[in-house]
Amino acid sequence: MSHSLIALVGNPNCGKTALFNQLTGSRQKVANYAGVTVERKEGRFTAPSGRLFKLLDLPGAYSLDATSPDEVVTRDICLGRLPGEAEPDLIVCVADATNLRLHLRFVLEVKRLGRPMVLALNMMDAARKRGIKIDREELQRQLGMDVIETVAIKAGGAQALVEHLDKTVDTQRAQPFDAEADPHAVVRGILAAAVSMPSATDAMDDRIDRVVLHPALGLAILAVVMFFIFQAVFSWAQPLMDGIDHGVSALGTWITSMMPDGLLRSLVGDGIFAGLGSVLVFLPQILILFFFILVLEESGYLPRAAFLLDRIMFKAGLTGRSFIPLLSSFACAIPGIMATRSIQDPRDRLTTILVAPLMTCSARLPVYTLLIAAFIPERTVWSLFNLQGIVLFVLYVAGIVSAFAVASFIKWMRKDKSEHALLMELPSYRMPSPRNIAIGLWERALIFLRRVTTIILSVTILLWFLSTFPAPPEGATLPAIDYSLAGRIGHLLQYVFAPIGFNWQICVALIPGLAAREVAVSALGTVYAMSGSDDAIAAQLGHTIAAQWPLATALSLLAWYVFAPQCMSTLAVIRRETNSWRTVATAATYLFSLAYLASLLTYQIARVLT
């Protein structure tokens, strides 16, 4: 069946993806800052008449004179230049109704293409709240195109647009435009004729910004917010973690008790339950961390943080534009590296790509919390702070500081003295929507569970296999795993890792940990379950390693995970985004070298002190 192709275009953070989600029922990521969408997204919807529409959600652009890779995608699709992509039948230009002075300039630029187009005047609810009055009829007349009001974040907020598209998509015609006219002057004329604004900015935003953007107070607030988040990750998660831990242990014991002795029971008990169970318990901590990230994303605070950190980031060889990619890397380095497409300068982009893996991704959280819970006492500091939370905060800060240090080194190496001013839109503050937060957490939980039941499960099964075969020889005195393939590899690797305090079990866990960092935890769970005879002990991985490892080894492993590129997917994305194996080799070499050096120093110093 034929369909009409519609492209959603507009300035960044005007609500294109929210509109896309509203129209197609999709759940693409939305947030209250510019640069969330960096590639084209495709969806379909059916209008009440039964007409089919194919919808393209394009990255935000300030101009069709593209300056960054994400803007190039938008420009090429609008111009019909992207190979394999048809020219859109209609362009829906989305504009933020509270910021028409900026957004109408892009509308006029798109109009100049001479394509059929409609203007979706989004965020009309926020505009009304601020007392902004828009004469839609007059705006239509001035622009020479249909103008439809939308509220993309509210159910039914795009109904008028759907009805309009349904009725008029075939009859839309391009309107003539005076190409010689100064767009700034034209916008001023349109605003004077059709829009009345009580003030250029929101009074409440200005009041909040006076505090949170204060050069000293703002940085202090940012530090307190981040510190509070890591305290909460440790303090709030424990009851839920205990619940999952007991539930998984009880289920494992019940299932294995019904199975006959043999290899299959070992696979289920020592492999699947000991391995997956040890990772699954970290779900509450991951959700608590993402709850705060989602709240900050929705509120509009994050671009302010980028603004506050711009000076520091510039001194370190980065720009404020690197902030959002680096922040995305706290979830996973992969979307973070992809988000660098919004950085115009190729050198800044490459530097950001190279340091993004140093940001503490959520996959490191299980490793960190396992080691912290096992080795750092649960003590209150100054009657207020949780010591374990402080250590976690320090590890996150260590990642940030090392990223800045590496970026400074790259800046020094390239002898770059050029300055790139940060031009960034600060969105209006918005009360986070509980529904959006709930959906975001649900999706994050599904992503985690999908990883547990696919990649972590498959690696755990393979590791169990390698830890079981070949069987020990007759008259063997050591645990069977010592004679297995995994045990032999671990003992061999120990020659390399002994100076940094890693025992052979850690060496075994590091290899599958390359598939995904948290696999190292499940791998340790499996290896210790295979080494021990008592399943109950093996199920409590934290207690086992606390009893068997010296503190210096635990600290050394924490230092290793701050730097090590224990993630093949990240290296694959660096290859794709830079189109260069040399960059991948550079990233892997410097990260492994830093990891080894940091672990060596940590281990040797800790051994002397403890």
Next chain:
Amino acid sequence: MMSDWIQGLIIAAAVSWSLLHLLRKYFPQQVGRFRAKCVAALRAPSQPRIVQGIGGWMQTHEKSDGDCESGCGGCSGCASNPQPKEQHPVTFHRRP
């Protein structure tokens, strides 16, 4: 009581699935090429009909785990966005 060979069969299936899953995730192009060769060999006119049928089934049940080839599983983008892969390599231009 489950006999040893049934246990062995289940374990072999689980290990094979795990291996295949990881290979598809981290070496999608190589696995795809190998699969295409297998399909071509199985569907050769000289093969019996049943073997050709298996080749046809393999061809129609082609599936990639990580469409963006990253293997991260960190977003829903791969599943909802099965588009031709775009590359955005970092390119440097000499300053005028």
